[in-house]
Amino acid sequence: MSFDTLGLSTELLQAISDSGYTEPTAIQKQAIPVILSGKDVLASAQTGTGKTAGFTLPMLQRLSEAKEHGEKKRVRALVLTPTRELAIQVGKSVETYGRHLPLKSVVIYGGASFNPQITKLRDGVDIIIATPGRLLDLVKKKNADLSAVEFLVLDEADRMLDMGFIPDVREIVSLLRKRRQNLLFSATFSQDIRKLAGGILTKPVQIDVAVRNTSPHEVRQEIHLVNMEHKQSHLSYIIGSRRWEQVLVFTTTKLSADELSKQLRLDGLKTETIHGDKTQGARARALEGFKEGRVRVLVATDIAARGLDIDKLPHVVNYDLPKVAEDYVHRIGRTGRAGNEGLALSLVSHEEFGLLKDIEKLIKHTIPQVETHDEWAVPAPESKSKRVARPSGQNRGKSNYKKSHGPKKKSDATRSKSRGQRSRKR
Numbered sequence: 001m002s003f004d005t006l007g008l009s010t011e012l013l014q015a016i017s018d019s020g021y022t023e024p025t026a027i028q029k030q031a032i033p034v035i036l037s038g039k040d041v042l043a044s045a046q047t048g049t050g051k052t053a054g055f056t057l058p059m060l061q062r063l064s065e066a067k068e069h070g071e072k073k074r075v076r077a078l079v080l081t082p083t084r085e086l087a088i089q090v091g092k093s094v095e096t097y098g099r100h101l102p103l104k105s106v107v108i109y110g111g112a113s114f115n116p117q118i119t120k121l122r123d124g125v126d127i128i129i130a131t132p133g134r135l136l137d138l139v140k141k142k143n144a145d146l147s148a149v150e151f152l153v154l155d156e157a158d159r160m161l162d163m164g165f166i167p168d169v170r171e172i173v174s175l176l177r178k179r180r181q182n183l184l185f186s187a188t189f190s191q192d193i194r195k196l197a198g199g200i201l202t203k204p205v206q207i208d209v210a211v212r213n214t215s216p217h218e219v220r221q222e223i224h225l226v227n228m229e230h231k232q233s234h235l236s237y238i239i240g241s242r243r244w245e246q247v248l249v250f251t252t253t254k255l256s257a258d259e260l261s262k263q264l265r266l267d268g269l270k271t272e273t274i275h276g277d278k279t280q281g282a283r284a285r286a287l288e289g290f291k292e293g294r295v296r297v298l299v300a301t302d303i304a305a306r307g308l309d310i311d312k313l314p315h316v317v318n319y320d321l322p323k324v325a326e327d328y329v330h331r332i333g334r335t336g337r338a339g340n341e342g343l344a345l346s347l348v349s350h351e352e353f354g355l356l357k358d359i360e361k362l363i364k365h366t367i368p369q370v371e372t373h374d375e376w377a378v379p380a381p382e383s384k385s386k387r388v389a390r391p392s393g394q395n396r397g398k399s400n401y402k403k404s405h406g407p408k409k410k411s412d413a414t415r416s417k418s419r420g421q422r423s424r425k426r
């Protein structure tokens, strides 16, 4: 199926072709015609499914079809996102897909200076992409008028809920005109999300392309049982020996992100960190460096990494397991995107067996466990369940790190493999 059959205008089809897309993704196939028909949509779609284009393309089309009244542009579409990074990425998509259309947009987020945002608003825009807090600030200071908004998108609504933004979202929605089209995207559909949707959407068409609570099938998953104190050395070894050039590493706390980055740098790996305490500028620079290949390892906390759009990210590492099982699915969704195969590797210590059990229950399968080296391995409790061990040493290359820390004798690796295969209690 090609994009031609979805009812998009030639300007948009041209922009799609400029982006090199040949076939719509599942969410795009389902959402685009429904949104073009003017209906509200409640969609379950994770990042990486192509959801941004799924709502941006029909939004741009609806805006360019409808007639504008008056001299000055009024804000007709509003996209709310939980994080600055996501707002910036959606803003880029709006620009990319709308490049052949005369529509103007502005991205509004906190932690950046007010003036450029205010200037753009004064000049007149059709579309605002914003995080809720800063937008409310600007509305209260009379710098933004939302009364003509006829198209509302709540992107990653579950994350807005987790981050405590729902009161702000409700306040913003109360400022919009009643007759409008609403879209709500969320990776999960909890009771709270349904309640939020109930108050905002009108007779929504429900679209569900996320394999909910399961892991994306393009992502190969591995577990390495490693003691806490050996995780950092093991990670450096893996990156070096497998010659990974781009890896996103998750940690649960800002502190461990900083500490890990420091250690990885000491091992000679070009590493940057993004977390909530970093300035917007520092986060943007780190991300740019990573995308451009100057930074080999990007260490991130869950919230900072949410919504990051990094094309064809080949490797994701869970340095520690997330406390909430759903976050595992979000994390590994950063790789294997839009049909590219990816690898998600989790370093698991004794203390984390409970969390691992929760994750495996959620994704409804056992994650294959891979051998680790004897001196690093966690002695695993006996288990009745069988795990399939994959060789961890594929693509082994030359690495100084390996020379000092790698397995010294073949028998070491062999011994640890048999121990790894015994697996832990479940």
Ligand code: AMP
Binding pocket: 020, 021, 022, 023, 024, 025, 028, 046, 047, 048, 049, 050, 051, 052, 053, 309, 310, 311, 337, 338
């Ligand atoms: P998203 O889920 O919106 O974050 O998109 C994930 C990635 O898929 C982005 O890098 C998009 O540029 C890319 N993408 C979106 N739609 C398509 C498509 N139809 N074909 C190929 N890549 C796409």
